[in-house]
Structures are given as C-alpha cells and as structure tokens.
Amino acid sequence: MAFKNLYEILNVPFTATTADIRKAIKHCAETRTVELADLQLCVKTLLNDEARKAYNIEYFKEYPKSLEEFLDEGEQPVEDASLKENSTNNNAALSTNKAVKKSSDSGLNIITVVIGVLIIFFLYSACSESSEEKERKKRMGTQQQKEYILNSRAQENVKSILKDPDSATFRNMVGSCGEVNSKNGFGAYTGFKRFMAPTPILIVIEDEGQMDEEEFDKAWASCSKAEY
Structure with a gap:
C-alpha cells in the first residue's frame, strides 16, 4: 500500500x-x-x-x-x-x-x-x-482518594448501627461527616440527620441523645471544615 x-x-x-x-x-x-x-x-x-x-x-x-x-x-x-x-x-x-x-x-x-x-x-x-499543573493534579488525585476512603468508612460505620442499613441514603459527605436518611423500626424514613463517624466505636448522629445540640454543632463545624 x-x-x-x-x-x-x-x-x-x-x-x-x-x-x-x-x-x-x-x-x-x-x-x-x-x-x-x-x-x-x-x-x-x-x-x-x-x-x-x-x-x-x-x-x-x-x-x-x-x-x-x-x-x-x-x-x-x-x-x-x-x-x-x-x-x-x-x-x-x-x-x-x-x-x-x-x-x-x-x-x-x-x-x-x-x-x-x-x-x-x-x-x-x-x-x-x-x-506545577501536574503536581496540582497529583495532589488533587491523592486528596480525592483519601476523601473517598473516609466517606466509605464513615458510611459503613453509620450503617452498622441503623435499624435498616439497606435503606440508608447519604449526602453532603465531607471526610467522616455527612447526612443520612434511613428507615426506623416502623419502616418509616426519619429524614436526613447529620452524623460524625470516624471509627466504628465513635459514631454520633444528630438528635439521638449522644451530644447536646450546642456541642454537636461545634463538633460538626470542625468536621465539615477539616482538610484530609
């Protein structure tokens, strides 16, 4: 040819x-x-x-x-x-x-x-x-990987204490913090609640009596601004 x-x-x-x-x-x-x-x-x-x-x-x-x-x-x-x-x-x-x-x-x-x-x-x-651009993208990739791992672990931690883990829906994830909506023991959705779940033994969900409202708000503010 x-x-x-x-x-x-x-x-x-x-x-x-x-x-x-x-x-x-x-x-x-x-x-x-x-x-x-x-x-x-x-x-x-x-x-x-x-x-x-x-x-x-x-x-x-x-x-x-x-x-x-x-x-x-x-x-x-x-x-x-x-x-x-x-x-x-x-x-x-x-x-x-x-x-x-x-x-x-x-x-x-x-x-x-x-x-x-x-x-x-x-x-x-x-x-x-x-x-410089390559280094920036490399840092972004590493940051995204860390964020993904933290998000996934936190979601699994939260699911471990829910009544119906399969019904859980997550949003606004930042590191180990986010919001979750799931069904209660009566089969009804509770509405989205904020949570912090860095480890399997340290899981705090909003309005469940683990922390008072003021303490929770302060901890949430720090969690949602954290850099990983």
Missing part, C-alpha cells in the same frame, strides 16, 4: 499541533475537499499520540529531507508555555540532533532519521502540562 502524506492531505506542516490538525480536519470535512476515508485515517493516525509517533517514523523514511530542513533551522518552534518552560532541554536535544546529522556527509540514513524523530517528537509530546 502506497504511503499517504497525511500532512499534505490536510495542508499542514508535520510540526502542526494537535489543535491545528483538528482544525484542518474540520475544515476539510466542511468543504469536502478530502475523501472521507482519508479524513478518517487522519483522525485515527494524527489525533492519537502513539499512532502519530509511529506514523512520523514512516513519514521521515519517505521524506528524510523534511527532517534535515527542520534540523537546519537551528531552533524548534515553541507552541505553548509548557514547551517554553522546557526550552533548555529543547536546545540540548537540538544540539544532539545536529551532531548526529553532521556525522554523515552523504545524508541521513534510516537509523539517524529514527533517532532524530524520536527525540523531536518526545519533546513535542512530553510535558504537555507544566510541572
């Missing part, structure tokens, strides 16, 4: 960002200037990071001049802030690419092309977010 230059089909450079490629695909679809099968191939290949990396290796085997011209420019185009933050690494990688290029006066052989492609597209695909 003949190799298809998908970049040429979309009329974009091989350095085009994912957003640029998406716009080009949309434009071609709206204007019907590209066959549907080719558009589907572009979507499947160029909008998938792993598929695009594999395609680019084949692309530079077919068009090694493109990579050579790109390396001769001396500097990669910076598309967003995250790449700017890694400009030092980019420059180092470009220096490595140039050294590889100069090692062969007769042109780039296949091994050189593959190495160059892998380095370039690692820089394009890696660090799509700033290190």
Whole structure:
C-alpha cells in the first residue's frame, strides 16, 4: 500500500499541533475537499499520540529531507508555555540532533532519521502540562482518594448501627461527616440527620441523645471544615 502524506492531505506542516490538525480536519470535512476515508485515517493516525509517533517514523523514511530542513533551522518552534518552560532541554536535544546529522556527509540514513524523530517528537509530546499543573493534579488525585476512603468508612460505620442499613441514603459527605436518611423500626424514613463517624466505636448522629445540640454543632463545624 502506497504511503499517504497525511500532512499534505490536510495542508499542514508535520510540526502542526494537535489543535491545528483538528482544525484542518474540520475544515476539510466542511468543504469536502478530502475523501472521507482519508479524513478518517487522519483522525485515527494524527489525533492519537502513539499512532502519530509511529506514523512520523514512516513519514521521515519517505521524506528524510523534511527532517534535515527542520534540523537546519537551528531552533524548534515553541507552541505553548509548557514547551517554553522546557526550552533548555529543547536546545540540548537540538544540539544532539545536529551532531548526529553532521556525522554523515552523504545524508541521513534510516537509523539517524529514527533517532532524530524520536527525540523531536518526545519533546513535542512530553510535558504537555507544566510541572506545577501536574503536581496540582497529583495532589488533587491523592486528596480525592483519601476523601473517598473516609466517606466509605464513615458510611459503613453509620450503617452498622441503623435499624435498616439497606435503606440508608447519604449526602453532603465531607471526610467522616455527612447526612443520612434511613428507615426506623416502623419502616418509616426519619429524614436526613447529620452524623460524625470516624471509627466504628465513635459514631454520633444528630438528635439521638449522644451530644447536646450546642456541642454537636461545634463538633460538626470542625468536621465539615477539616482538610484530609
């Protein structure tokens, strides 16, 4: 099967960002200037990071001049802030690419092309977010996991003392605190009540005589504001 230059089909450079490629695909679809099968191939290949990396290796085997011209420019185009933050690494990688290029006066052989492609597209695909943003998301993920565990344990603790645990409905969960509504011994729902249930032996439900109203409100205020 003949190799298809998908970049040429979309009329974009091989350095085009994912957003640029998406716009080009949309434009071609709206204007019907590209066959549907080719558009589907572009979507499947160029909008998938792993598929695009594999395609680019084949692309530079077919068009090694493109990579050579790109390396001769001396500097990669910076598309967003995250790449700017890694400009030092980019420059180092470009220096490595140039050294590889100069090692062969007769042109780039296949091994050189593959190495160059892998380095370039690692820089394009890696660090799509700033290190600060990644760290923030990591913290959020850890926070959500802790919250989920605390919520689940508290709900199980509360169910262990209810008359009809299967009827329990929870809402407004914050850590080990929340509100629960369940059926009493007569089969009627009691309405939502606040609770604090950090351990199986420390379970306090509102208006059940375990704490007076003022003490409960103070404890609830601290519980609902706690950071886990």
